[in-house]
Structure formats: structure tokens, C-alpha cells
Amino acid sequence: MTQYYLLVLIAIVAFLYASVGHGGASGYLALMFLFGISPTLMKPSALILNIFVSSISFYMYYRHGYFKWRILLPFILLSIPLSFIGARIHIDEHIYKIILGICLIIATLRLLGVFGKFNFDNLREVPFIPAMLIGGVLGFVSGMIGIGGGILLSPVLLLFRWANLKEAAAVSAAFIFVNSVAGIIGASTTGQVFSPDIISWVAAGVVGGTIGAYYGSRIFNYSVLRYILSVVLIFASYKLFNI
Numbered sequence: 001m002t003q004y005y006l007l008v009l010i011a012i013v014a015f016l017y018a019s020v021g022h023g024g025a026s027g028y029l030a031l032m033f034l035f036g037i038s039p040t041l042m043k044p045s046a047l048i049l050n051i052f053v054s055s056i057s058f059y060m061y062y063r064h065g066y067f068k069w070r071i072l073l074p075f076i077l078l079s080i081p082l083s084f085i086g087a088r089i090h091i092d093e094h095i096y097k098i099i100l101g102i103c104l105i106i107a108t109l110r111l112l113g114v115f116g117k118f119n120f121d122n123l124r125e126v127p128f129i130p131a132m133l134i135g136g137v138l139g140f141v142s143g144m145i146g147i148g149g150g151i152l153l154s155p156v157l158l159l160f161r162w163a164n165l166k167e168a169a170a171v172s173a174a175f176i177f178v179n180s181v182a183g184i185i186g187a188s189t190t191g192q193v194f195s196p197d198i199i200s201w202v203a204a205g206v207v208g209g210t211i212g213a214y215y216g217s218r219i220f221n222y223s224v225l226r227y228i229l230s231v232v233l234i235f236a237s238y239k240l241f242n243i
Contacts, residue, residue: 003197006035010049010201011208016235018057018209019216020154020228021169023050023176025147027235028205037195043087043146045194045201047184050148052202053209054176060213061170071163072171074131075153076178079139083179086143087186101237126162135175143183148176151232169216 009031017024025046032042061067134156142149150172157168195201216228 002035003200006031007200007204010204014049014053014205014208015212016228016232018053018060018212020165020232021054021057021061021171021173021176021213021216022150022154022232023054023057023148023173023180024205024209025050025176025180026151027232028201029146030235032195041193041195044184044187044192045198046146047087047148047180047187048194048198049201049205050176050180051184053205054148054150054173054180056206056209057213057216058170058173058177060217061166061173064166064217066166066217067170067174068163068167071126071157071167072174074126074128075135075138075171075175077132078136079142079149079175080178080182081139082136083139083143083149083182084186086140087146087183087192088190089144090190091144098241101241105234105237122161123164124161131162138175139179139182142179143186146183146187148180148183150176166217 010028013024013027013031017027028046028049029042032045037045058067135153138149138152138156142152153175154168154172157163157171158165163171
């Protein structure tokens, strides 16, 4: 019965994250911890789920014209190799999770307008070198903790006005996919394996992710997406503080 509860929760997490262009790794990691999954299985399992859910989310946003290759390109040049390297590293994550949780809370407050509202009519061009360096850092960190990095990239794109919400969702989904692929390859070279239940987990993630990506790309407006993304960031930061 516990396994069925986990499948339902994976589907819900996939729905919420996919609706804003994310793969959901931070949510899956939290669920795995709560359900007593072995830590040795968590990183590769979360990355596998990320690959499937983010690809669905990307497809939904891409087919509706929200993906901008010029935004994604500089971020992935360093993120892909550094995600591979990061996935091979085993570190104590406690301090990092606290810092990341604080950053996500700040991003959430900014998203909700606490520090001023976003102006999507006055977007800026992405500066190539800074974006490449940011992408490298996000890729390395993402590889180390087993996420694709979209939950980190989205706030960056929005805070610097490099994309609107739906463009950020599409770009983040692609960013997550390539980093998750690099991360799972890197993790596999060190003998890390995913859960034997991964097929059923992926099935649940695909169902939830497909519905979420459909609603996010076609039905939800900017206001709805803003609050959904805020909930996602708050949830992730809470889990980072408590795992």
C-alpha cells in the first residue's frame, strides 16, 4: 500500500513541476527520503524521472512556440560537462541545502512581488559569458545533488528579466533534460544505480507530467504560473531545510 501512495505523490509532484517546465527532482528526492528509499538509489532515480518528465514538459512548451534557443545555448555549454563531473562527486550536502533553501525563498519572495513586480514587456538580452558561467555553476551543483537545475535556472531567468514565465519554463525544461542525461551518465560511471521500482515511478511521473505540462503550456496564464512556481519553490526550500 505504501508503494501506491508513493506513486500517487510522484504523479502529483510531476504535475506541479511539469506545469512550470521543471522535472521535479527536488520533489522526488524529498519523497524518496520520506518513504525510506536508500540514499544510494536516490540521485540516479531522481535523474531518470527528470529525463522523462522534463522531456514531456519541453515538448508541450516547444510546440506552442515558447522555447528560445538563444536563451538556452549559453547556459548549457558548461552545464553539461560540469553536471557530468558533479554527478561523480559524493559530498556532505547539509550546508549546501541550507544555503540553497535560503536562495529559493528569496527567489520566491521576488516572484511574488515582494521586491517589485516583473516587467515582461521589457526583457533583456542574455549576456553570453555571464550566462555560460552561471550555467556551469548550476550544472555542477545539479549534478552533485541529483537534480536537473531548472528550479535554479528559472529564478535566474526571471530575476534578470531574460525571459518571461513561459519562455523560462520551456528553457528550463530543456536545461533539465540535458543536465539530467549528463548527470545519469556521470553517476553510472561510479556504480550508482536506480531503484528497482523505477519503471512504475516513471509511469506515474509521465502521467502527472503530461497533464501538468498540458495545463501549463496551454491553459494556465502568467498569474497562475507565478503562484504555482512559488509553491514549487517554497516546497523545495522547505525540504532542503528538513532533509
